[in-house]
Amino acid sequence: MSQKLIQTEIQSTTTNSNRNGFIVFTAESIIRNKRDGHELSKEEIDFLISGYSQGNIPDYQMSAWLMAVYYKGMNPRETAHLTMAMVRSGEQLDLSSIPGIKVDKHSTGGVGDKITLALAALVAAAGVKVAKMSGRGLGHTGGTIDKLDALGLSTDLSPERFIELVNRTGIAVMGQTADLAPADKKLYALRDVTGTVESIPLIASSIMSKKIFAGADKIVLDVKTGSGAFMKTEKDAVELAEAMVAIGKEVGREVVAIITSMEQPLGYAVGNANEVMEAIETLRKNGPADLTELCLTLGSHMVVLAGKANTEAEARAILERCIEDGSALGKLKEFITNQHGISDAILDLTLLPQAAQVVPVFAGKSGYVQAIDAEAVGHCAMLLGAGRETKEDEIDHAVGITLTKKIGDQVAADAPIATLYVNNTEKVEDVKRMLTDAYTIGEERIAPPELIRRVV
């Protein structure tokens, strides 16, 4: 029985019968099967997702199913079926005219995570094809596209121009014209209001569907763990990573997942223009140690997956050379030029959007930084205008927070722990107080948290 025929049949009916040899499902029978802990078949999952994205299966049946999944979970086979059903829910861009292996990277999200810009240029310099579709952010700071906006880049590329740039220069970033994997978007919105977000198989399939939809052959995942991450414990982060690696195995996409610490913001900058500066500084050999290390770790896995090196050590040496000899910075300049951005900002950071005021924040007491509440720092940046509370909010690319002190650093009561870049002073006093509260300062000197935890 061909897949095509099943698809046709299930779209034409919502009743459960067995006519002409076709298997026909109902949403209710699929809910019950999952409720009772049975493994769902590919056909059941396809029926559910295609029916839901076409509006034939209502939200109220989907949310009951999601809650059953919350409790009963899904095995790797089911999770892979769900992932691919979501991939098929939208019209994919045909990237077959880009030769070679397309490696993508995804981070599960943290505060101050400006890595994409530096990493994309770095691995492109090492010969990895970077054909990236990105979105705008919602939350503490902007997404990759918002950061490129701060550089004046145009990401409104035609598919032809996008493919041409990747083929010619090895790197291009395109704004999402439509939603990646529309069924995923619809499901995510429903999960958000029905208490069904925190489900490993649902999170894993959501991330993987977007990456595969965007054309990735191989994927490097940066799964954050710690107080500033969605996965608070390393155990949960590992479980999520394993679920995504398992999906990759099922659907023939090699996946490497790195568990990394998000016990404090990555690097020092939290905002947009200031994060871009930090990314540029990283390719200029002046980046923060943690950001540089994460770029090299994720990058070396990408280089190996792309077949440009045999071992991570070899790949790492290639990447270090690309920073050392300026080729990574050159690739970034080429990328910015291609997409009509302020490429001179690479040499002169003052060309980036500048805030009207620079406001220091003090610790108020002396000692050692023992903890930084990354989520609170992110929230402060959003209050200054660096992020969006709702989809309609406008981002101010110039504003943000650059930390001066991180975990393990010694602070004096009268020395700044952070600098605010401010255009609208309305919330500055609140932000100063909240930022001071986000720091835990004590007598004892503690070691900074280890950044790279393990590879799954």
Add this chain to the structure above:
Amino acid sequence: MSQKLIQTEIQSTTTNSNRNGFIVFTAESIIRNKRDGHELSKEEIDFLISGYSQGNIPDYQMSAWLMAVYYKGMNPRETAHLTMAMVRSGEQLDLSSIPGIKVDKHSTGGVGDKITLALAALVAAAGVKVAKMSGRGLGHTGGTIDKLDALGLSTDLSPERFIELVNRTGIAVMGQTADLAPADKKLYALRDVTGTVESIPLIASSIMSKKIFAGADKIVLDVKTGSGAFMKTEKDAVELAEAMVAIGKEVGREVVAIITSMEQPLGYAVGNANEVMEAIETLRKNGPADLTELCLTLGSHMVVLAGKANTEAEARAILERCIEDGSALGKLKEFITNQHGISDAILDLTLLPQAAQVVPVFAGKSGYVQAIDAEAVGHCAMLLGAGRETKEDEIDHAVGITLTKKIGDQVAADAPIATLYVNNTEKVEDVKRMLTDAYTIGEERIAPPELIRRVV
């Protein structure tokens, strides 16, 4: 903080905040609380049910919550809050002008369960006030109102007339003008398509809300168990009974639940007119033993709850006397006369609707009846026109099935096991075959199942 104020506040917002000292919830936070196994407060349950019945909380949040309840259950306090929230969702009829204790009876539904008519007249004869609101049936045979239709009774009474009849004669049955407990109806329809029907606290609160809404002070429950019942095992039936007794305790309504067998149809008749005949015969001392026994058992509990006797034995003696001396039959006649039905049918059963054809069904083999698939018998009656497959279907009151043989009876291959009363012959051959298949006949004589299992 007054209940009224909370109600007002929660209706005016869907965001979670704590302003002016009011407690404000969101549907999502309530879903999460239940999902994580926490006990929900009265305020949370009221918010959910009032929001849902007013259309402020969408189906998709409610179905996620229902699935969480399916897995996590609800304790007696929560189940009682849910029950009363559903009771408050509709406009109740004010029965305060009927003095005395109002005792109602509810059966969880079985095949051939014509007990209401006989029981109502019987306990009314014993001085119990019967102020009953009833509905039409969906499924194998009609509901109580459909059976009264077969007697030509008008149940379209004004509230004033209903109350006057109860006060003057002790018995009246009124068709539901609107839905009993509208939130329950809306919830039930949602459960039906989201795999969340089979939840003891949801079933218990649904039944109890309808009874309390209809004005019952005390309630006798007939919880059916066995192959022909919704609760297939005695364990499940007891659990449901205990949940309803617990709700009663929480909300100050005394509840007695009797677990009874539904391993085969109750009595012999499955239909409408034929079930009415059997109910009349029961009050004429010619009823089937099981039906008579169930009337006396349920009735004696009702009489005790109504304060008309001190013990069940005493109550049973009163009821036996009411049958013996014809006062129960007289009360039935008075009831039918009051509501303009064919009261002479009590003495002359041929005045009831008669089918055009009487078709015998044979066993096809000799032996003893070892089992009767009650659900299959009910389905056969529906196919003949005695029940409704959809709400729009018209019932034919004259048609149905009257069994000749029940479990433990000896049958000969050429003697009928049942009689069909038929107007439309289209499905007769199918029904005959299905009915024969519904009987298990074997060599060994087995004892009929015990009817009354236990009192909870």
